[in-house]
Amino acid sequence: LAKTTQPISMDSYEGQEVNITCSHNNIATNDYITWYQQFPSQGPRFIIQGYKTKVTNEVASLFIPADRKSSTLSLPRVSLSDTAVYYCLVGGGTASKLTFGTGTRLQVTL
Amino acid sequence: GAVVSQHPSWVICKSGTSVKIECRSLDFQATTMFWYRQFPKQSLMLMATSNEGSKATYEQGVEKDKFLINHASLTLSTLTVTSAHPEDSSFYICSARENEQFFGPGTRLTVL
Numbered sequence: 157l158a159k160t161t162q163p164i165s166m167d168s169y170e171g172q173e174v175n176i177t178c179s180h181n182n183i184a185t186n187d188y189i190t191w192y193q194q195f196p197s198q199g200p201r202f203i204i205q206g207y208k209t210k211v212t213n214e215v216a217s218l219f220i221p222a223d224r225k226s227s228t229l230s231l232p233r234v235s236l237s238d239t240a241v242y243y244c245l246v247g248g249g250t251a252s253k254l255t256f257g258t259g260t261r262l263q264v265t266l
Numbered sequence: 267g268a269v270v271s272q273h274p275s276w277v278i279c280k281s282g283t284s285v286k287i288e289c290r291s292l293d294f295q296a297t298t299m300f301w302y303r304q305f306p307k308q309s310l311m312l313m314a315t316s317n318e319g320s321k322a323t324y325e326q327g328v329e330k331d332k333f334l335i336n337h338a339s340l341t342l343s344t345l346t347v348t349s350a351h352p353e354d355s356s357f358y359i360c361s362a363r364e365n366e367q368f369f370g371p372g373t374r375l376t377v378l
Contacts, residue, residue: 190366190367197357197372197374198371198372199361199370199371200310200369202272202367202368205366212360253300254300254308254310254312254361254367255312256302256310256312257309258309262301
């Protein structure tokens with residue numbers, strides 16, 4: 157399974173754009189990149205998934221360079237409620253297991 | 267998105283007793299479900315892969331006789347923590363996969 161590396165923590169002010177980068181140097185050809193958000197004492201919540209280039213949904217954008225060895229989750233105009241741990245996971249297939257890395261603890265303040 | 271539920275949301279038990287945690291996929295069928303454990307301030311650790319109609323696959327270091335997994339139907343997997351001890355106190359999370367992997371809300375187990 158591809159190992160991921162993320163910053164342990166990040167701080168941001170409310171209203172700013174936050175970019176969290178994840179490195180996954182040994183990503184396999186059939187692996188997708190998925191980001192999850194987790195609040196304390198809750199299960200992880202799916203944010204966005206991509207394979208290459210750029211993916212955007214109503215809450216975030218995911219940028220993936222051509223070599224796919226890294227990815228960047230972009231959260232536009234964060235609010236206090238975006239304070240959470242964000243996990244980058246790499247895996248493929250409908251039944252494949254996902255291995256969680258350390259995640260990035262994002263703290264948003266006024 | 268798809269919904270995965272867990273029951274109970276929290277449980278307190280005495281040392282030596284067994285506790286069963288249920289994981290249900292509410293609006294889709296899941297031949298494969300996953301069980302994770304999370305200690306405070308730590309990441310999720312995959313314990314086992316639950317396969318409908320067959321034996322679960324356990325990760326290295328996870329005792330299969332202590333953490334019994336049953337996946338009797340396409341919408342239900344259960345995790346039984348047998349002879350629980352205080353060190354088993356943790357947050358247990360299940361997940362099931364449709365297009366993406368959806369996680370349950372978690373079960374907080376406290377063993378006294």
